[in-house]
Amino acid sequence: MRFYNNYIKPLYFSRRFYWSLAVVIALFLVSYAWPFLFRIGQLAFLFVAVVMLLDYVNLFFNRKGVTAVRELTERFSNGDENKVQLVLKNHYHFRVHLKVIDEIPIQFQRRDFELSTSLAGEEQQRLVYQLRPVERGEYIFHDTNLFIKSPLNVVVRRIKIEQEQMIKVFPSYLALRQFELMAHSNNLAEAGSRKLRKIGHSLEFEQIKEYVTGDDIRSINWKATARKGGQLMVNNFMDERSQQVYCVIDKGRVMKMPFEGMTLLDYAINATLILSRVALIRQDKAGLLTFAEQIGHFLPADRKAAQMGNILEALYNQQTKFLETDFEKLYALIRSRVTQRSLIVLFTNFESLAGLQRQLPYIRSIARSHLVLVVFFENTELRQLTEARANDIESVYVKTIAEKFIHEKKLMVKELQQHGILTILTAPENLTVNTINKYLELKAKQAI
Structure with a gap:
């Protein structure tokens, strides 16, 4: 995407100018005691004025000066490093030094972002930097500001290039491509997936x-x-094909918890995207369902060519809610709309055993007709607290409480397994690999 230049050209002075002016003023002040310095001060002032005028003419009498065009990809990948390029062109015949302030989207919260470079006469250069978004949605880049100095380094010319651009941040499609290539080559082990022995024959x-x-x-x-x-x-x-795999994403307040800048919802969305692609490559049908206090987006399972695009568009702008999720409505929808036995991968989170037990009757009801895999998250910060050394009574108390919560997570796993419900308890960074491992394991066992 390219937008060409409108210019605003204010004038600034460099530090060299102010230091030179300070020397001239000092000469005039000292000349009260030594009059012969007055003439030297006059000559120094004249020299500074001539150099400033010459520098001004050099910088401002060239209309274009330096141009910059920002080049972006069509979309950004959430949680990954994304490349931004500035194509700079020096239209002067002499070398210039540049400070570039690109007005990056407000979501990055970086107020000290600037780049420095130098360009020889008539040189063109690509200035590259990386940005890592941690939220999905629309990001707006604003103007590009160039602060230009000539070799004289007295006057600074500012060129403001108006090139507002909007870019959409999608779930992590860069990781999707990596897993897609590995799935096509049956080499998912490189991403951490285990190779599993097949049990018996497929049908x-x-x-x-x-x-x-x-x-x-x-x-x-x-x-x-x-x-x-x-x-x-x-x-x-x-392998038996055309099995239905539904990724069901909880968008309630339990998924708002952050981890390394991203929410648990974002980790679940990235894992959903990759799992859906792997399922389609393995000739299964992929579907999607999001819910909170109301049902969000429902995409019936299919294996048509456009299905991945539909899933990506559906996941692009999903946001967490702050109300309690309604598992009863989830059960009602699955009962009425998902009639064929399917693998239901439920991405959610429970922080207490009581919270799980409130929703357990609905999960068990879904499990009567489908194979349910509940995926929820470890609190890795609690693990760090338990590993820290306790040096006082307060530390012992905090460590004990942290161990209690970790133990309660393990009790949740046992509670689900006692009712025949498959479970994954995982750290957010291992979510994708652990989910794909489980899917491949279920395929090998012909459990779907």
């Missing part, structure tokens, strides 16, 4: 092929072997 027969070392001898097709005159032939099976 979907693919073909009969010649036996090679390593094939399961239990798959030998003896009739086909007889027809081939003794060449061993085996039945080849493929």
Whole structure:
């Protein structure tokens, strides 16, 4: 995206100018005691004035001076480093020194952001910097300010280039591409996913092929072997396809908790995006459901080509709510709209056993018709408190309370497992890998 330049050209003076002026004033003051310095002061003042005039002419009589065009990608990836480029062009015939203040979006809260460089005469240069957003939504870049100094370094010319640009910050599609390539190459282990031994055969027969070392001898097709005159032939099976995988995201206040600048909702959204893509690559159908005190967005499971784009657009502007989530409405929607047995991956968070028990009847009701995987989060700061050394009574009290809450999280896992509900308790940074591992494990066990 490019917007060309409108110029506003105020004048500033450099530190060199003020130091030179201070020397001239000092000469005039001292000349009261030594009159011969008065003439030197006059000559020094004249010299500073001539240099200033010459510097002004050099900088301001070239209309363009230095131009800058900001180049952005079509969208930013949330939680990742995103590249921003400024294409600078020096239209002077001499070297200039630049201080560049690019007015980056307010969401970054950086008031001291500036870049420095120098350009030879007629040189063009790309100035690159990185930005890491931690919120989804619309980000607006404003003007680019250039402060230009010539080699004389007396006058500073400011050029304000008006190039307001809006860019959308989407869930982490950079991580999505990484997992997508690995899923296509069956090399998800590089991202931390475990390789799992398949248990038994899938229900979907693919073909009969010649036996090679390593094939399961239990798959030998003896009739086909007889027809081939003794060449061993085996039945080849493929993973069962077209299973429905729904990612269900809780947008209530429990998902507002921050971790390394991002909310738990953002981690859940990034994991949903990647899990949906892996499921589609594995020929399953991916769907999406968001909810809080009301049902948010419902996208029926499908494997059509546009499904990933639909999921990305749906996740782009989801925000947490500050009310208690209504699991009863979630159960009612799933019961009426999701009629085929599916894998329901529920991203939520519980901070107390009582909070889980209030919602457990609805989760159990969903689990009667579907395979439910509840994913919730460890409080990593509590873990740090338990590992810290207690040196006084207050520290002992804080450490004890932290251990109590950690133990309660483990009790929640046991409570869910006792009712036959699959569970992942994970740190936010490990959420994506742990969720994909569980999905692959369930596929290998043919549990879906």
